Amino acid sequence: MTDTIEQAEALIKSGQAREALTVLEEIVAANPTFLRAHSACAAAHLKLGNRDKAVEHLKEFLPAIDQFPNPVRARIGIAGRFAEAGGFDQADKLLEQAMEMEPDNLEILVKRADTLADAKRWADALTLYRQALDELPDHPELLTSAGIAAQKADELADAAEYYEQVLRQAPDDVVVYHNLVAALTELGRLGDALEVCREWLVQKPDDIDGMAFQALLLVETGRVDEAATWFDFDRLVHSYMIDVPAAYKTLDGFNRALESEILAHPELETPPEDHPTWHHPALKIGSHINAAGTGAIHDLEAVMHDAVERYYDNAGDADGHPFLVHRPKKYRIEPWAAVLEREGNQQPHIHMDGYLSGCYYITIPPEVSADENGADGLVKGGFEIGRPPEEITITADLETRTIKPLEGLMVLFPAYMYHGTIPFKSDQRRICIAFDVMPEE
DSSP states (O other): HHHHHHHHHHHHHHTTHHHHHHHHHHHHOOOOOOOHEEEEEEEEHHTTTTTTHHHHGGGGGGGGGGGGGSSHHHHHHHHHHHHTTTTTHHHHHHHHHHHSSTTOOOOHHHHHHHHHTTTOHHHHHHHHHHHHHHHHHHHHHHHHHHHHHHHHHTTTHHHHHHHHHHHOOOOHEEEEEEEHHHHHHTTHOOOHHHHHHHHHHHOTTTTTHHHHHHHHHHHHTTTTTHHHHHHHHTHOOEEEEOOOOOOSSSSHHHHHHHHHHHHOTTTTEOOOOOOOOOTTTTTTEESSSTOOOOOOHEEEHHHHHHHHHHHHHHHTTTOHHHHHHHHEEEEEEEEEEEEOSSSSEEEEEOOOSEEEEEEEEEEEHHHHEEESTTTTOOOOOOOSOOOOOTSOOOOSSSOOOOOOEEEEEEEEEEETTTTEEEOOSSSSOOEEEEEEEEEEE
């Protein structure tokens, strides 16, 4: 039996969870109390996304938990497995029992706080993090976790204090900078938030998230001239019709070749419903579209590289503009396809992993590209740059730039600028390839 269970475990590790379950179900049927088999079944179901079934197998450990050589360690370990499967209530019960058995064990206290945080029981998690901080008041990871829990529990002043304590020890922690700026902004302490942004960009001057926050805070605090530097659309947003690659007779021929490759791409799929940016029932995203290294997409990638170099040459950096001065010396292009089957829009967002962002339009519905679209001031289906999402409140006047998509149009802009699409209606497909300039060491 040992050989069989090891075979199943090897199948799980190699990505063959379904095949492993075929073996494991026979073992469990013959030996219903064999815990190693239940553990492997839980692991296989987790690989397949069957969290409820994983929890059912993990429950088989509960009657025997006090028979383990170290019942406390057993509870900690099995609680972790339950939490991984989304069984947070059972995980919390096990850790509560472990705390009763070893009340001075700080590791258990923190693990229980982490479990409650994973379950989004923020107030309960914060209570335990505070208890842990009584013992380790300067621990940066504990302070960060307490800050997140306090922020989620709407105890913003405490959250800000925890984050400030972290930054006094680790002044280069960009995640904490982000959280602190968000907390201060929500508290209405905009001047303090702006100063934190300035410190953030001193520590990491090429941080796109920090640039995005600072640019918007400059607008909201009335620093008009400084804000204008960051939202200089004429200088920092470029759009133009591309030159057709030599292998193609016409622009339309090039675009139809791109369209054909995109629609045949094996990873073209609708993003999950819980995706904060990409989900729309009519939208499909194709990642890794340049993996083949051949064809029209490969030819477009060369056009993209030329566009990036052209962008930086035209924008210049002689005046020391922070975004342009800190451009990556080495980079790669990371493109993905977006296919919108009917009507729709995309919520404003930024690309925090990239530095410079771009978009090339391949197929555009006539309702969007028509000359009369935009005559009334609203470009339906337009690409809007500069407007943040609704959850970021900007009360000051905010300038934006809207670009009408056309087949063959290349658009480039700083990744710190929020961007999205204006809603439109059409019964025809819209296809583009977006890309990021990804810094490399």
